[in-house]
Amino acid sequence: MATLVSPENSAATTGGNQRAFPAPTTKLWGRPRTRRHEIGEFARTGQYVIDARNEAPDMFVDASTKNWSQLTWKDVGRPYRVEKWAQSKREYERANGQSLPVLEGWRRFNLAFHQFFLTDIPDAQSQARSALGSAISGFDFHGAQEALEDLLRIGLWNRIMRVEDAVWDPRGKRSLFQGMDLKKPRILFLGAADGYEAMQLAAMYPGGEIVLVDYDEFCETERFGKFPLDYPFLGVDATTGHQRVWYRDEMPITFDVADIRDLTYGAEFDVVVSIGLLEHFPDEHKAQCLDMHRRFLKPGGYVVMTTPRNQFKSRMYYNLLSDFLNHGYRELMDVNQMGLYAHESGLHIQRAGVIKAHNGLIMKVR
Numbered sequence: 544m545a546t547l548v549s550p551e552n553s554a555a556t557t558g559g560n561q562r563a564f565p566a567p568t569t570k571l572w573g574r575p576r577t578r579r580h581e582i583g584e585f586a587r588t589g590q591y592v593i594d595a596r597n598e599a600p601d602m603f604v605d606a607s608t609k610n611w612s613q614l615t616w617k618d619v620g621r622p623y624r625v626e627k628w629a630q631s632k633r634e635y636e637r638a639n640g641q642s643l644p645v646l647e648g649w650r651r652f653n654l655a656f657h658q659f660f661l662t663d664i665p666d667a668q669s670q671a672r673s674a675l676g677s678a679i680s681g682f683d684f685h686g687a688q689e690a691l692e693d694l695l696r697i698g699l700w701n702r703i704m705r706v707e708d709a710v711w712d713p714r715g716k717r718s719l720f721q722g723m724d725l726k727k728p729r730i731l732f733l734g735a736a737d738g739y740e741a742m743q744l745a746a747m748y749p750g751g752e753i754v755l756v757d758y759d760e761f762c763e764t765e766r767f768g769k770f771p772l773d774y775p776f777l778g779v780d781a782t783t784g785h786q787r788v789w790y791r792d793e794m795p796i797t798f799d800v801a802d803i804r805d806l807t808y809g810a811e812f813d814v815v816v817s818i819g820l821l822e823h824f825p826d827e828h829k830a831q832c833l834d835m836h837r838r839f840l841k842p843g844g845y846v847v848m849t850t851p852r853n854q855f856k857s858r859m860y861y862n863l864l865s866d867f868l869n870h871g872y873r874e875l876m877d878v879n880q881m882g883l884y885a886h887e888s889g890l891h892i893q894r895a896g897v898i899k900a901h902n903g904l905i906m907k908v909r
Contacts, residue, residue, distance in 0.1 A: 563671035563693040564700070565658035565867070572661050573771025580775040580788050589663035592708040595777045595788055600714035601707075604897040606878050611886040619883055622822065622876035623853045627865040646758060648870035653736065653761050655867035660737075664701045671697060699863055707899055713777065715898030716743055722894065723845055723905065727751040727781070728813035731839050733803045734820040737766040738796065741816055744847070746778025746789040751813070753796040756803055763798040808839045815840050816847045818901075821884065822874040833888040837908055846890060846908075849901040850874075850881050857900065878902040 561567065572590065586593040631651065632643045671693040678686030703709050720743065727750035732741040735755035745753055755767060775788040799806075815836045824832040836846045851857050853875035861868060861875075881902045882892055894905035 562689065563667045563674060564662055564697045565655065566661040566663065566667070568654070568658060568661070568765070570658075570661040570663070572769050574773050576773040576790065582777065582786050582788065584775070587705050589665050590660065590704075591711070591771070591774070592705060593775060594708060594713050595775045596714065597777065597786060598714060600712070600718045600898060602897070602899050603715055603718040604878075606882070606895040606897060607893070609879070609882065609892075609895065611882050611892055614879060614883050614886070616883065619877070619879040621826075622874035622880050623858070625858075625861045625869060625873040625875060627862050627869060629866045629869045631866070632870050643870060645871055650759050650761060651870045652868060653759050653766060656736075657761070657766050659700055659704075659867070662697070662700065664697060664705055667697050668694065668701075696864060699860065703860065703900075709899040711739055712899050712901070713743060715901075716740060716903075717747065717777065719849075719894065719896050719898060719903040719905070720744055720747055720847065723748065723814075725751075725813055725845070729811065730754070730814045730816060731808070731812040732756065733815065733817045733835060735767065735798070736762050736818075737770050738798075739770075740818050740847070740849075742789070742791060742794060742796075743776050743778075744814060744816065745794050746776035749778060749789070750781040751795075753794060754808075754812075755796060755798045756801055756806065757798075758800065758802045760800050763800050767796075767798060803835055806839065810839060810841055812839050812844060813841055814845045814847055818849050819851060821848060821881065822850045822876060823872055825872060829884050830888055833885065833890065837889075840908065843907065845893075846885075846906040847904070848881070848885070848906070849903040850876055852897065852900060852902055853877050853880075876902065878904075 580593065580595050582595055582597060584593060584595045632648065635643045671690050675687055675690035678690055725748040728748050729751050730741050730744055730753045732738060732753065732755045735741065735757045738755045741753045741755060745751065757763065770791050772790060772792055775790065778787060778789050779785065780787045817836065821829060821832055840846065857875050878895055878897050882895055882904060885892060885904055885906055889909050890906040891909040892904055892906050896903050
């Protein structure tokens with residue numbers, strides 16, 4: 544079996560050479576900001592897409608008119624469980640005779656996923672092709688296999704991140720987030736990771752405050768802490784009401800390294816957000832997850848949630864990249880399943896939609 548770059552060893556090598564994918568954690572993320580982006584600007588960097596276009600999203604399916612009270616689990620079925628586990632998770636559990644601890648699984652995922660974002664894809668493709676040529680000329684079949692694996696994975700990540708822009712999907716998320724009655728909102732992001740969606744909300748509804756919460760300190764120092772300062776969020780100017788571009792360092796953001804179950808905030812936030820959180824809870828714990836969103840919400844406030852879609856591309860992604868991503872419980876669901884969980888928990892769905900890689904719900908407490 545070919546050697547993988549694992550979250551435990553981001554500098555894994557073959558024959559003394561760094562694997563092409565994913566990038567080591569020493570790689571810089573983004574570029575220095577030398578100017579403000581113009582509204583309408585679009586470009587592909589080696590790592591991500593700059594998309595400040597004020598245009599309709601490539602994909603937004605509005606599911607807001609569903610009668611959620613008439614849906615049943617017999618109608619919608621249950622979510623798809625991702626069960627192709629990371630090699631390092633299987634090895635840990637064989638050696639220790641117990642499940643990989645949830646926090647350790649989240650730590651491994653964050654580290655590996657962060658390395659994906661750091662990867663300069665054209666450079667990585669060039670490195671992998673060079674490694675393949677050298678391996679073939681030297682009759683190194685093991686090295687050739689590794690280089691081919693890298694090329695496959697780089698190609699998949701390139702499609703997701705730089706061709707489709709499906710992870711961040713700014714125009715899709717702006718379409719989902721539009722229409723909320725908010726002025727200078729306090730935004731709480733549960734399981735925040737890099738904080739992307741809270742920053743997009745703050746650009747659209749400026750003048751408030753963001754509190755990011757994640758129990759992995761790596762998210763504070765790396766995933767959010769090193770989020771590209773040159774990445775533009777299209778939003779509005781609170782003073783003029785005109786469109787403008789915002790950047791991470793222009794937003795009032797606090798990061799709280801904590802378990803969301805231990806938070807002591809009161810019902811003090813206008814928006815409570817989670818992105819890709821619900822699907823990590825088995826059914827017997829989903830009510831607890833949903834209750835965490837209500838607990839910190841002001842009367843009349845909004846719950847904003849997304850989950851990864853159950854589609855062929857998502858299944859392929861989590862299977863081909865399983866050694867990097869699959870360290871804990873994960874489901875893929877459709878918007879009907881997500882909406883039924885939320886409806887049964889006492890949330891009123893005001894807006895529901897499907898974008899490139901995610902289902903999304905905007906809700907209030909019923």
